[in-house]
Amino acid sequence: MAPGAQFAAKRLGKELTKISKGLPAGIVLVQGDNFEEWLLDIQVLDSNPLYMGQTYRLKFKFGSSYPIEPPEVVFVKLPDRPIPIHPHIYSNGIICLDLLGQQGWSPVQNVESVCMSLQSMLTGNTKNERPPGDEEFVRGNRLRPKDIDFYYHDNNV
Amino acid sequence: MDSDDDFMSAVSSEDDILPDDSDNDDLSGAEDFDFDDEPDPDLGMSKDIGRKRVAYDISFKVYQPADIEKQQDDLINEVNMILNISKEEAAILLRHFRWNKERLIEDYMDAPPQVLEAAGLAQESASLPRLEVQPGFVCDICCEEGPGLASFAIKCGHRYCVDCYRHYLSQKIKEEGEAARIQCPSDGCDLIVDARSLDLLVTPELKERYHELLNRTYVEDKDTLKWCPAPDCQNAIECGVKKKDLDKVVPTVSCLCAHRFCFGCILSDHQPAPCELVKKWLKKCADDSETANWISANTKECPKCNSTIEKNGGCNHMTCRKCKHEFCWMCMGLWSEHGTSWYSCNRFEEKSGTEARDAQAKSRVSLERYLHYYNRYANHEQSARLDKDIYTKTEKKMVQLQKESGMSWIEVQYLNSASQALQTCRQTLMWTYAFAFYLARNNLTEIFEDNQKDLEMAVEGLSEMFEKPVTELADPKLKVEIMDKTSYCNKRRIILLDDTAQNLADGRWTFNVELTGSAPASGGPSNRR
Numbered sequence: 001m002a003p004g005a006q007f008a009a010k011r012l013g014k015e016l017t018k019i020s021k022g023l024p025a026g027i028v029l030v031q032g033d034n035f036e037e038w039l040l041d042i043q044v045l046d047s048n049p050l051y052m053g054q055t056y057r058l059k060f061k062f063g064s065s066y067p068i069e070p071p072e073v074v075f076v077k078l079p080d081r082p083i084p085i086h087p088h089i090y091s092n093g094i095i096c097l098d099l100l101g102q103q104g105w106s107p108v109q110n111v112e113s114v115c116m117s118l119q120s121m122l123t124g125n126t127k128n129e130r131p132p133g134d135e136e137f138v139r140g141n142r143l144r145p146k147d148i149d150f151y152y153h154d155n156n157v
Numbered sequence: 158m159d160s161d162d163d164f165m166s167a168v169s170s171e172d173d174i175l176p177d178d179s180d181n182d183d184l185s186g187a188e189d190f191d192f193d194d195e196p197d198p199d200l201g202m203s204k205d206i207g208r209k210r211v212a213y214d215i216s217f218k219v220y221q222p223a224d225i226e227k228q229q230d231d232l233i234n235e236v237n238m239i240l241n242i243s244k245e246e247a248a249i250l251l252r253h254f255r256w257n258k259e260r261l262i263e264d265y266m267d268a269p270p271q272v273l274e275a276a277g278l279a280q281e282s283a284s285l286p287r288l289e290v291q292p293g294f295v296c297d298i299c300c301e302e303g304p305g306l307a308s309f310a311i312k313c314g315h316r317y318c319v320d321c322y323r324h325y326l327s328q329k330i331k332e333e334g335e336a337a338r339i340q341c342p343s344d345g346c347d348l349i350v351d352a353r354s355l356d357l358l359v360t361p362e363l364k365e366r367y368h369e370l371l372n373r374t375y376v377e378d379k380d381t382l383k384w385c386p387a388p389d390c391q392n393a394i395e396c397g398v399k400k401k402d403l404d405k406v407v408p409t410v411s412c413l414c415a416h417r418f419c420f421g422c423i424l425s426d427h428q429p430a431p432c433e434l435v436k437k438w439l440k441k442c443a444d445d446s447e448t449a450n451w452i453s454a455n456t457k458e459c460p461k462c463n464s465t466i467e468k469n470g471g472c473n474h475m476t477c478r479k480c481k482h483e484f485c486w487m488c489m490g491l492w493s494e495h496g497t498s499w500y501s502c503n504r505f506e507e508k509s510g511t512e513a514r515d516a517q518a519k520s521r522v523s524l525e526r527y528l529h530y531y532n533r534y535a536n537h538e539q540s541a542r543l544d545k546d547i548y549t550k551t552e553k554k555m556v557q558l559q560k561e562s563g564m565s566w567i568e569v570q571y572l573n574s575a576s577q578a579l580q581t582c583r584q585t586l587m588w589t590y591a592f593a594f595y596l597a598r599n600n601l602t603e604i605f606e607d608n609q610k611d612l613e614m615a616v617e618g619l620s621e622m623f624e625k626p627v628t629e630l631a632d633p634k635l636k637v638e639i640m641d642k643t644s645y646c647n648k649r650r651i652i653l654l655d656d657t658a659q660n661l662a663d664g665r666w667t668f669n670v671e672l673t674g675s676a677p678a679s680g681g682p683s684n685r686r
């Protein structure tokens with residue numbers, strides 16, 4: 001293991017210990033058997049008609065500098081796991097959220113807190129729409145989420 | 158002042174190609190392009206310094222690393238004397254105030270303790286940054302705890318272990334290039350990690366990078382200063398053109414390293430097209446690259462015998478090696494027709510109304526229209542690159558010829574001038590096609606197209622002479638022709654740029670897209686790099 005990777009592994013190990021004691025309602029760890037990539041399911045708990053009864057799959061990718069660097073977090077599409085509709089979520093699962101960017105990320109955040117932020121981002125949304133330019137972006141984008149400069153035009157959504 | 162003249166000719170490549178070079182005298186001694194005399198230089202266009210300046214010429218000044226350092230030192234010394242604080246503190250305060258000396262002095266005179274505190278320079282020794290071992294401390298980043306775990310916090314009290322803090326700072330400094338404005342690692346806390354804390358925490362291997370970045374803040378904090386984007390160039394340029402003026406002027410500056418770029422958007426010289434059109438055009442080209450790529454390819458088939466021909470020089474006059482057919486690379490038409498009907502190669506004839514009525518034809522016309530301009534844009538871009546190669550090759554041959562014919566190095570410099578003129582003019586021509594693509598017809602477009610055509614013909618003529626075999630190049634008669642053509646090309650370029658810049662400043666162009674000045678892209682993702 002690279003010397004830097006130990007830093008991430010140590011922290012993720014601590015997170016796993018904490019997760020084994022329980023996660024908040026609506027968040028389930030699906031796969032966390034290594035320190036590079038985890039899968040989690042999240043649900044929106046209130047009765048928001050946009051997301052009621054649905055489960056969404058999140059993929060976390062951790063670099064060796066996690067949690068100094070943010071993890072890469074995307075929604076993953078599966079037969080029973082759609083991509084939630086939201087003005088900041090592209091239909092390919094890429095999320096435009098400032099806390100996941102270098103500027104908005106704080107190393108105090110963790111997997112659990114990111115899941116909770118995404119839960120509340122969905123809970124508070126009433127717009128049944130994708131981000132502007134979704135189609136074009138999804139067609140043209142070949143970059144990884146961390147290499148995309150998002151303009152966080154509206155952090156209230 | 159001889160040194161000033163040298164400086165000038167090195168700074169402004171436009172000066173050696175001005176129509177009347179005796180005018181250079183007017184600029185001697187004006188090493189700073191009159192910048193200091195005119196804090197808001199009114200785009201430098203109405204300035205009268207003894208002669209009428211061409212409209213695209215703007216005021217700017219080049220600073221080398223030593224100049225930048227000296228300016229910082231001067232400001233630091235001044236604040237050090239006025240406020241009677243140490244130079245180290247003066248530097249920290251100036252960075253904190255984004256090098257706005259006046260505001261710093263004013264605020265400091267009002268309430269020294271508050272200013273010092275805000276900049277992380279509180280006077281009480283109790284608040285000097287230091288590492289601490291606190292009982293019961295748990296680091297929220299690595300989740301470690303344990304006796305003897307050294308930790309650190311800035312004023313806000315958000316405390317993390319030293320390892321995590323160092324890791325965090327190293328990420329910010331090394332990966333994100335931040336130095337003067339690194340925030341506390343805590344979520345939502347925007348307190349800046351002050352310079353003293355950084356000095357305490359930053360490891361020796363990061364120190365150099367950190368101080369280098371600190372020095373960069375001087376240029377980055379000032380709207381009137383920008384780094385020269387040429388790789389390995391350490392110079393900065395000062396220019397008073399503001400963002401809101403970018404729909405009126407294309408602020409082109411040239412560094413001592415000879416790199417010519419736009420002060421507005423940092424891209425290479427894109428006169429006469431305004432920054433916003435350039436942005437739109439480059440985006441369009443990237444989006445449409447699949448349709449357009451085949452056109453910019455280096456090879457084409459001879460229209461007569463279909464053998465593959467590779468373009469190996471900058472000239473558009475192609476002669477098929479196999480069948481000797483002569484044609485124009487741009488339009489594939491007969492070269493012999495280009496003496497009189499050059500128009501078909503430079504101007505796009507709008508298709509007739511009947512054809513346009515058909516929706517399908519319409520979209521084809523719009524694609525054709527785009528391809529027409531793109532083709533010419535890409536052709537000049539490519540030719541400019543090829544012309545450079547040719548010069549490198551020619552230079553070698555000229556060295557050889559010098560030995561054989563006894564011509565001096567000075568005597569062969571005319572080829573260097575020709576090569577530079579070709580590249581500069583092609584770069585301009587290239588952007589005239591992007592400009593023309595967005596240009597809506599009015600009574601001025603014809604003059605523009607004539608200027609474009611004149612420049613293009615001159616450039617193709619020079620390019621053709623330039624490609625002659627070395628033995629012919631040494632002929633004194635051809636040498637004179639090349640020199641004449643070189644200065645004619647430069648003259649045509651200046652006429653075109655002057656005309657377009659003047660009309661841009663006067664708002665007399667109509668574009669078929671909205672030119673909003675400096676509105677940033679609104680919302681949505683943009684791809685970095």
Ligand SMILES: [Zn+2]
Pocket residue numbers: 296297298299300301317318319320321322
């Ligand atoms: Zn720690």
Ligand SMILES: [Zn+2]
Pocket residue numbers: 313314315341342343346347348
């Ligand atoms: Zn803090």
Ligand SMILES: [Zn+2]
Pocket residue numbers: 385386387390391392412413414415416
């Ligand atoms: Zn430079």
Ligand SMILES: [Zn+2]
Pocket residue numbers: 419420421422423424427431432435
């Ligand atoms: Zn520009």
Ligand SMILES: [Zn+2]
Pocket residue numbers: 459460461462463464477478479480481482
């Ligand atoms: Zn042929």
Ligand SMILES: [Zn+2]
Pocket residue numbers: 485486487488489490495501502
């Ligand atoms: Zn032609």
